[in-house]
Amino acid sequence: MNDVTHIAPRDKAEILAQALPYIRKFHGKTMVIKYGGNAMTDPELQADFAEDVVLLKLVGINPVVVHGGGPQIETALNRLGKKGQFIQGMRVTDAETMEVVEWVLAGEVQQDIVGFIHKAGGQAVGLTGRDGGMIRARKLKMVDSKDPSIEHDVGQVGDIVEINTGVLSALLEDNFIPVVSPIGFGDENESYNINADVVASKLAETLKAEKLVLLTNTPGVLDKAGQLLTDLSAREIDALFADGTISGGMLPKISGALDAAKAGVNAVHIIDGRVPHAMLLEILTDQAYGTMIRAR
Numbered sequence: 001m002n003d004v005t006h007i008a009p010r011d012k013a014e015i016l017a018q019a020l021p022y023i024r025k026f027h028g029k030t031m032v033i034k035y036g037g038n039a040m041t042d043p044e045l046q047a048d049f050a051e052d053v054v055l056l057k058l059v060g061i062n063p064v065v066v067h068g069g070g071p072q073i074e075t076a077l078n079r080l081g082k083k084g085q086f087i088q089g090m091r092v093t094d095a096e097t098m099e100v101v102e103w104v105l106a107g108e109v110q111q112d113i114v115g116f117i118h119k120a121g122g123q124a125v126g127l128t129g130r131d132g133g134m135i136r137a138r139k140l141k142m143v144d145s146k147d148p149s150i151e152h153d154v155g156q157v158g159d160i161v162e163i164n165t166g167v168l169s170a171l172l173e174d175n176f177i178p179v180v181s182p183i184g185f186g187d188e189n190e191s192y193n194i195n196a197d198v199v200a201s202k203l204a205e206t207l208k209a210e211k212l213v214l215l216t217n218t219p220g221v222l223d224k225a226g227q228l229l230t231d232l233s234a235r236e237i238d239a240l241f242a243d244g245t246i247s248g249g250m251l252p253k254i255s256g257a258l259d260a261a262k263a264g265v266n267a268v269h270i271i272d273g274r275v276p277h278a279m280l281l282e283i284l285t286d287q288a289y290g291t292m293i294r295a296r
């Protein structure tokens with residue numbers, strides 16, 4: 001596997017030479033990095049991820065981290081004798097599950113990432129969509145993907161109504177690295193569990209981010225034979241949805257990625273977060289990683 005820890009010094013010089021034009025190009029630009037729960041299970045990888053985020057900040061790029069935590073929520077639910085149920089990639093969220101989601105995401109996963117970033121020399125601030133009134137949501141109406149006459153009740157899963165990026169802009173201006181948990185609030189101050197890919201995509205769109213990078217636990221989007229699809233257009237994505245090649249957590253990921261690309265985010269990539277430093281190499285070198293999502 002290609003990663004900077006295993007690259008010879010001569011190649012590191014080559015990487016640096018490649019990085020300079022990208023550093024110039026992206027200076028002052030915002031990038032939304034979605035750190036999936038499946039890609040953050042190894043502490044060494046978490047430390048590498050934090051180093052990459054800090055390095056981006058040091059070279060003048062503004063990373064905004066949105067984290068997931070599906071497997072971590074599942075572990076906590078199991079301890080309570082519960083098992084998660086998913087419909088079309090969304091966790092059915094009853095009141096007790098919502099409590100677990102809030103404490104695992106905001107209390108555990110987010111603070112872990114903030115800690116790793118501090119250890120790597122950066123200044124991170126953890127927040128949920130409640131902070132600064134960032135993510136206003138309502139209950140998601142989930143229509144069955146095969147039969148639109150069927151509606152699924154997924155409980156307190158949120159549909160984003162409005163994003164207010166004021167608090168993020170203030171933090172970025174003061175050189176902090178925001179780390180956002182995908183939790184929204186409703187009109188009655190109720191909490192909503194929102195898929196982290198959906199939050200990352202919507203934030204990228206609203207912040208007019210240069211790039212959206214989604215780190216997950218596969219090499220990218222795979223075809224039916226398990227081969228990596230290096231880039232995908234909207235039409236090709238429709239076909240993959242229709243023939244069932246895309247399922248589970250990949251459904252909201254690709255939908256969100258495509259929405260962000262259509263809304264003008266210049267580059268949207270789904271990459272393998274298990275490869276050390278893949279995010280940095282994707283952003284700052286000529287090397288192409290994972291799957292690039294194109295608006296057309």
Ligand SMILES: Nc1ncnc2c1ncn2[C@@H]1O[C@H](COP(=O)(O)OP(=O)(O)O)[C@@H](O)[C@H]1O
Pocket residue numbers: 035036037038039068069070197215216217218220221222223245246247248249250251253
């Ligand atoms: N065509 C596909 N290509 C790659 N992964 C897919 C595909 N269809 C479904 N998946 C599933 O989507 C998962 C990634 O989504 P998810 O579990 O939500 O991860 P994350 O925590 O990174 O958001 C993969 O581990 C894989 O099981």
Ligand SMILES: CC(=O)N[C@@H](CCC(=O)OP(=O)(O)O)C(=O)O
Pocket residue numbers: 035036037038067068069070071073089090091101157158182193194195196197249
């Ligand atoms: C509604 C919904 O499904 N919310 C997700 C939020 C966390 C998430 O998205 O985590 P990953 O990115 O690791 O999958 C959940 O409860 O698992």
